Amino acid sequence: SAVISQKPSRDICQRGTSLTIQCQVDSQVTMMFWYRQQPGQSLTLIATANQGSEATYESGFVIDKFPISRPNLTFSTLTVSNMSPEDSSIYLCSVKGDDYNEQFFGPGTRLTVL
Amino acid sequence: TQLLEQSPQFLSIQEGENLTVYCNSSSVFSSLQWYRQEPGEGPVLLVTVVTGGEVKKLKRLTFQFGDARKDSSLHITAAQPGDTGLYLCAGAQWFQKLVFGTGTRLLVSP
Helix, strand or coil: CCCEEEECCEEEECCCCCEEEEEEECCCCCEEEEEEECCCCCCEEEEEEECCCCCEECCCCCCCCCCEEEEECCEEEEEECCCCHHHCEEEEEEEECCCCCCEEECCCEEEEEC | CCCCEEECCEEEEECCCCEEEEEECCCCCCEEEEEEECCCCCCEEEEEECCCCCEEEECCEEEEECCCCCEEEEEECCCCHHHCEEEEEEEECCCCCCEECCCEEEEEEC
């Protein structure tokens, strides 16, 4: 399985500002995913990030609010723009494994917006 | 929209007890995974089941995929404090995105 790191691990931000979260994988992967996990909740897919193409966003998530970059096969960023307290969540990146639809996750970024 | 409902939502038990977590859907899945997430960490894959009726064992954990591939269960024998965490099932239909269940939070007290 891939080893995935995320930066920052946590942050406290003021409303109206933006935060960029980085996701680094120790091997080349085709598909990377970004999830949001609100307090006490399950995971909700924000978007799928493929290298060389625009990210595909899920219903309820838009590029202006959550711009994503995927410059190569081992790295991606998610920006949370114009933050409000409702954006306080854990943000997780993951990569697709070789078998079926398995995914391997980074440790997450815990974001608090004041 | 595919929905995966897990029950119970929360379970608090004593060390040594047995428990079962259920994951139910009205949709058929080509594969289903179980993950465990501990505080401050991302979900960690425990198992993948792909065949209807399949049973997989991982030490004290037993996973079963329903015959119709719409539901799954996780049974833990003699639970230990180290089993504490959020258990998530996740299903996919033929290489489409994963849909995560609602989650079951397990607390095992010494």
